[in-house]
Amino acid sequence: MDAPRWSALLSGWRACGGPLYGRLAEALRAGIRSGQLPPSEALPAERALAELLGVSRSTVVAAYDALADGGWVIRKRGSGTWVAATAPRGANVLALRTPSALPLGGDEFDFTIAVPLLNDAQRREMQAAAQDAFQESLYHPHGLPDLRAVLAELYTREGLPTTPEAVLITSGAQGAISLLTGVFLRPRDRALLETPTYFGAIDAFRAAGAETVGVPVTAQGVEPAAFARAVQHHSPRLAFLTPTFQNPTGTVMPPDARARVAATVAESDLPTIEDDTLIDLGFETGAPPRIATFAPDAPIFNVGSLSKLYWAGLRVGWLRVSATHSGPVGQARTLSDFGSSLPGQHIALQLLQALPRLRQERREAVTMARDLLAELLRRHLPEWQFTVPGGGQFLWVELPTRQTSAFTLCAARYGVRLFPGASMGVALPAEGLPDSFLRLPFTLDPAQLPEAVLRLKAAWEEFSLRQGVDRLA
Incomplete structure (x- = not known):
């Protein structure tokens, strides 16, 4: 069973009223109606689903029987349960690894999405920066010229010579990743990613119909030989x-490894996305040179944004394009939406003028939250293991269980939203990522962290007691 997928699909299954089996049956019906569970797809074994959801096997049996009585599924002793061919069919919907941004309840803490918190001074700064956005009424399909020039100068200053024509503005870093996915991937192509890695890239590649192949992340990032x-x-x-403060592990690839990876990319002519979105969030030292620095003519596409450094709602990202591919990528950018929002680009232009200050302010805020979260976890959940990263915005936490996806459902009942780390895994040739990890961002309001960790502790105590025990409905 793909536990992370089923935990995401059934994350809110208890919200309806009525007996547990009825709630579960309705959640599965909703999955069939939406197209996430297509005809002939097998449902999980009864005992496996019961363990994931923290209910008795009889609850799952009753839910499956109710679905069978309504013609939604077919059940056959010894063969399992699967969606009936005659069940209502929606358009196929990809089961996204990306967490859905559902509205928070008034008493919930969300550890699924990492976004910076804005203060009043930053809000005023953005309002002032947008004043020049209304002086013209033009399309800029590749981005505001002044913004492209500032970014080109920034890349050049950091060791990667770049012209303004090589920079494209996108709707966030995800827009850049999706743009490149559309240019280079076709159904049944293979895409190579770190494992674990950013879930937005996994989803973009899978949506294109590509087969994803994982390369393990070590303590120093991806090994060049692998x-x-x-x-x-x-x-x-x-x-x-993501060689710099890798999402989610926080690892940093050493310069010599970057040079060897760059050589492989150049020799194979493999289009490669280098995700720089966390490069500004180093706590102690600066980042090593980008991979592209070691092979400036190779097909390496550097992606950046202000979402992690300043505010996710700004939705301004960018893409440094190699000269060989500027034509097709530039055309694809023009076709996508004729250009990003001008107010957002003008705000980004003004913010980038103060980049050293932005970096320092963000580092100070994130460092304090990182240290507080690490201290609280060590005090209240000492059996959870992690390495404090030198940058980024996540703790990659290993739990003493292979059922972390099930724990996320338990924690949800305590008002804490979690994202199972296995959802960030890419299948290796032989195996996937163990279901033993959580990605915990340290971007919550520090004032909320003590209560959030206490709830995690309470949920973990309940979950630990129930592991391996048949539960009552």
């Missing part, structure tokens, strides 16, 4: 790497 072997054996059409 990357080279994967390129040789799998012949991918696109690769995705």
Whole structure:
């Protein structure tokens, strides 16, 4: 059973009224109606689903029987349960790894999305920065020229010579990743990613119909030899790497490893996305040179944004395009939406003029929250293991269980939203990522962290007691 997928699909199954089996049956009906559970798809084994949801096996049996009575599923002793061919069918919907941004309840804490908190001074700063946005009425399909020039100068200053023509403005970093996915991937192509990695890249590649192949992340990021072997054996059409404060592990690839990866990319002519969105969030030291610095003519596409540094709602990202691919990528950018919002771009232009200050302010805020979260976890959940990262905005936490997806459902009953780390895993040739990890961002209001961790502790105590025990409905 793909536990992370089913935990996401059934995350709100208890919200309806009535007996538990009826709530579960209705949640599964909703999955069938929406197209997330297509005809002939097998449902999980009764005992496995019961363990995931923290209910008795009899609850799952009753839910499946109710679905069978209504013609939604077919049940056959010894063969399992699957969606009936005659059940209502919606358009196929991808089961996204990306957490859905549902409205928070008044007493909930959300550890699924990492976004910076805005203060009043920053709100005033953005309002002032937008004043020049209304002086013209033009399309800029590739982005505001002044903004592209500032970003090109920034890349050049940091060791990667860049012209304004090589920079495209997108709707956030996700827009850049999706743009490149559309240019380079076709159904049944192979895409190479780190494992674990950013769930938005996994979803974009899967939505394109590509087969994803994982390269393990070590304590120093992806090993160059493993990357080279994967390129040789799998012949991918696109690769995705986050060498600096990797999401979610926080690891940093050393300069010599970056040079070797760059050499592989250049030799294989493999289009490779280098995700720089966390590059400004180093706590102690600066980031090593970008991979693209070691092979400036290779097909390496650098992606950045202000979402992690300043505010996710700004939705301004950018893409540095290699000269060889500027034509097709630029055309695809023009076709997507004729250009990003001018007010957002003008705000970004003004903010980038004060980049050193923005970096310092963000580092100070994130460092305090990181240290507080780490201290609270060590005090209240000492059996949870993690390494404090030198940058980024996540703790990659290993739990002493292989049922972390089930724990996220337990924690939800305590008002804490969690994202199972296995959802960020990419299948290796032999195995996937163990269901033993959580990605915990330290971007919550620090004043909320003590209560949030106490709830995690209470949920963990309940979950630990119930593991392996048949539960009553």
